[in-house]
Amino acid sequence: MDLDAYVLAHAHEWERLEKLTRKRRLTGAESDELVERYQQVATHLSVVRTSAPDASLIAHLSSLLARARNRAAGTRVSTWHGLAGFFxxxxxxxxxxxxxxxxxxxxxxxxxxxxxxxxxxxxxxxxxxxxxxxxxxxxxxxxxxxxxxxxxxxxxxxxxxxxxxxxxxxxxxxxxxxxxxxxxxxxxxxxxxxxxxxxxxxxxxxxxxxxxxxxxxxxxxxxxxxxxxxxxxxxxxxxxxxxxxxxxxxxxxxxxxxxxxxxxxxxxxxxxxxxxxxxxxxxxxxxxxxxxxxxxxxxxxxxxxxxxxxxRGHTGDLDAALLEDRVATQS
Structure with missing residues (x-):
């Protein structure tokens, strides 16, 4: 895999996720987008680890995902919607x-x-x-x-x-x-x-x-x-x-x-x-x-x-977005 081409193709998605993690407040649509972007970038990290392991890029994406995961968890747990979803x-x-x-x-x-x-x-x-x-x-x-x-x-x-x-x-x-x-x-x-x-x-x-x-x-x-x-x-x-x-x-x-x-x-x-x-x-x-x-x-x-x-697919386990960044590799 051409790593430079891959970075060029997906850099805008990584930048968008980083912007979402830095916003003080997220709207409902932005919260949904944060989760969607998180899943996309987790897949990108899996691809990089498998096909073209680059230490600096892996560290960057892992850090980005950690911030996004914390922001997603904080957004969900702090709302009544999250509490209602639990019960x-x-x-x-x-x-x-x-x-x-x-x-x-x-x-x-x-x-x-x-x-x-x-x-x-x-x-x-x-x-x-x-x-x-x-x-x-x-x-x-x-x-x-x-x-x-x-x-x-x-x-x-x-x-x-x-x-x-x-x-x-x-x-x-x-x-x-x-x-x-x-x-x-x-x-x-x-x-x-x-x-x-x-x-x-x-x-x-x-x-x-x-x-x-x-x-x-x-x-x-x-x-x-x-x-x-x-x-x-x-x-x-x-x-x-x-x-x-x-x-x-x-x-x-x-x-x-x-x-x-x-x-x-x-x-x-x-x-x-x-x-x-x-x-x-x-x-x-x-x-x-x-x-x-x-x-x-x-x-x-x-x-x-x-x-x-x-x-509907719930099992009692944590949501996938709150777990480790283990996403199936997509070609």
Missing amino acids: VHRFPAALYRLRWWWLGTLAANVAVTAVMMLWLLDHPNVEQSMLSPAEIDQLVNHDFEGYYSEYAAGHFAAQVWINNAWVSALCLAMGVLGFPVVIALFRNIANLAVIGSIMTRHHQGGHFWGLILPHGLLELTAVFVAGGVGLRLFWSWVEPGELTRGQSLAREGRTAGTVALGLVAVLFVSGLIEAFVTPSPLPTWARIGIGVLAESCFLAYVFVVGRSAYN
């Missing part, structure tokens, strides 16, 4: 694409919880080995219900939100190792099974579920989503498919980041329900109904909005 396209598409992982995690945990509760109900000696009669009486008659009204609702909502966001973040962060996610999920459901069996044995099962279900449906679903996505992250390097292990892990890692950010909002909603609805004087059927409604809205969000976004 309309990227986050629901990630949930839908990975649905079998977190639905499987949810089903497995529900089944294990049910088995544990039934087993504990058939083995009262286990309960007696963990707590004294006085401690059981305190839990059944005071502590369990008091937990939801001990603090002011606003403070409690913040506390619950931070705690659950932290648990979900741990599942995602430890996902690359696989087994720690299983341990974290088991500890979570074991605590639920033990308390549930104690409350049921002492004829407080209806009260237990009346306090757990309003917020627990959405809250535990969010935790199981984090666990399932974490396990998918582990599997991405065990079985990378057509990608290299590094590429597969990077893609699922970026998607896990998308899910982590989105779950902050989901857990915020469940925290509000736990703080304001669960301890409220509303009848049990109304409180559970609110929990069922919140869970139904989440599932509709995944299987309606998420499926639509996924069918």
